Amino acid sequence: MAMMPRMELRQGQSLVMTPQLLQAIKLLQLSHLELQSFVEGELERNPLLERGDEAAEPAIANGAGESAHAADAETYARAESLNTQEGIEGRLGTGLDNVFQNEQPKAARLETQGTDSLPIIGGAYGGSGGSFEEGPDSFENGLTSELSLHEHLGAQLDLAVTAPADRLIGSHIIDGVDDSGYLTESLADIAERLGVDLKRVEQVLAIVQGFDPSGVAARDVSECLAIQLRDRNRFDPAMQALVANLPLLARRDFAALKRICGVDDEDIADMVAEIRRLDPKPGRAFGGSATETVVPDVFIRTAPDGSWLVDLNPDTLPRVLVNQTYHARVSRAARSDTEKAFIAECLQTANWLTRSLEQRARTILKVASEIVRQQDGFFAHGVEHLRPLNLKTVADAISMHESTVSRVTSNKYLACSRGVFEMKYFFSAAIAATGYGEAHSAEAVRHRIKQMIDEEPPRDVLSDDAIVSRLKESGIDIARRTVAKYRESLRIPSSMERRREKAAMALAGR
Structure with a gap:
């Protein structure tokens, strides 16, 4: 077959995205x-x-x-x-x-x-339009200056440390503290950047961790809680073992915690209550990054x-x-x-x-x-x-x-x-109804699951299968795995974990 150039006239349609259209x-x-x-x-x-x-x-x-x-x-x-x-x-x-x-x-x-x-x-259309004009009721006049966490720590550093080198190290440590009060930069990086010994950085960190608020400059949750417990003179060996096994506490595995800490039911309930009184984010009490108000x-x-x-x-x-x-x-x-x-x-x-x-x-x-x-x-x-x-x-x-x-x-x-709701909140998947009823919104079903769990008695904690049965009685055809998915999206623990938590709360209330 011979190959040769030729001209053809074709007609077609296409969408041209101009810069203005984009x-x-x-x-x-x-x-x-x-x-x-x-x-x-x-x-x-x-x-x-x-x-x-x-x-x-x-x-x-x-x-x-x-x-x-x-x-x-x-x-x-x-x-x-x-x-x-x-x-x-x-x-x-x-x-x-x-x-x-x-x-x-x-x-x-x-x-x-x-x-x-x-x-x-808001006023009529054509009002302020979000502008911040000069005047007695201007936006600037309504602002108050909040002391930031870094400023608060820096003022304490000036009083606690006199050596210029240690003060420089402390300033770098404070710069690495986030709004929650945690040190996000490794001590090795700070030591390498400043050209000092790692042990000296650790010594300055110990000074900064003694500042107010208690638990500041910790590198993880366990260290943050340990600092606060030391300040309260509550960091005994049993509490130390509890803080070292926070994943078990998150799963509410109190049986394992009692075995590791060597305590009985009453003691573990008191220890858990003590942990709950601590602040896992000590820096949030100070002015951090600006909070965006939903308008x-x-x-x-x-x-x-x-x-x-x-x-x-x-x-x-x-x-x-x-x-x-x-x-x-x-x-x-x-x-x-x-x-x-x-x-x-x-x-x-x-x-x-x-x-x-x-x-x-x-x-x-x-x-x-x-x-x-x-x-x-x-x-x-x-x-x-x-x-x-x-x-x-x-x-x-x-x-x-x-x-x-x-x-x-x-x-x-x-x-x-x-x-106030995001517009996307009103778009929800459909959950089939039993029989020939009208389909239900997934968000409405999720809300009903939360209501059922909130109203469950401590002695009769609802399992996912029990929730499925009750929903089907009310005309909602839903699978057990869907109930588990909705429950997890609401950050509600399983029935076993809820039963352990309510048992611990009952012990603490005695």
Whole structure:
């Protein structure tokens, strides 16, 4: 067969992922903190972008011209509720048709019997937006300076050690202590880095381990507990044997512990009670790394007529505008082709960002509204009425792709009268029902297992087989291995371990 070059004309379809499309998809899965950081970076890079609450000159988001600012500002002021198409699109313009289906979010009002209303959190749309402005009620004025563990240990080191070399060694040891109070760096590495003898590092470590809080700078849990017991003058040979066999204590194998420690039932109960009074993480009482507070992206509350109201949290939505006045000014001043290209690129990026933020807000609202509709029983009656739900069910209901729903529900939280929940919490596998009943949610079954174990009497501890039997009596068809898996996911020990623990507690209470 002869080989020769030739030209052919073929027609096909393919999806081209432009940088703007990739960024729009990425924005969906960002948490509100990550989104704030991303927007801050764009505000620094793009001179045409400005915060909505800092606009000193006419600015619009749809790029229609300077004369459109008055109407845009009026729309901006009206957009206190994010449940209408006008409220959202009037602020940031139209959506990206090439990313998601550009459907208007219907009013998020779902007819049902509601529970107690959740108080409205946050101000109207267009409030602070998460910014920390100067003022009498500013964020900085509400902060208090906490003494960190390293600062606390460093102050004690200055008083306890006078030799410069030992003080340097002690500083390196303190630097290796984590927020829980444990020394995470080996003494050999510290000695090698400082060029000193290992024995001298051990001597300084003994000094640091005598600092407050008791148990600090320990290298493992056993050493941490041993330090605290020595400070209490309770580290006798029997207690030393108990601390050396913590895995047996974790398994609640009290028979083996009594044999190793050489004590009776009453003594082992007292020793275990003494261990429980110790602090396995002595450093947690001091200010460590900043704690991230979970801020809900969506609020669910009940309306006077009993329907559900789904509102976006305005504090998690960045307010960004395009300054068209400044764009017109710099465009007239641009002379070279490079300057004109830079200004055009900035305008295109700014318009894209405002549209993407708008589309992200609308998509979150649409997905959250469908979750509330699907899980109406949970919001009205609690976790026992959580229904089986998967991504495909929600995606089909709102005409989106499963991957889009997955991105929207990642790192997003929903607040209702029952608490704050991650959106992915409402997606649960189905557990078959006995007979022809309706399937049960895996999360609801897990909750019921926990309730049964919490209510079991000390003299009648439920085995996994007994739990299976009781669940089947209530219409839940479940296997024993599934019960064991759910129990382990809840960090509940086996029936034998629970029986040992409750027996030890009964001895300690005598």
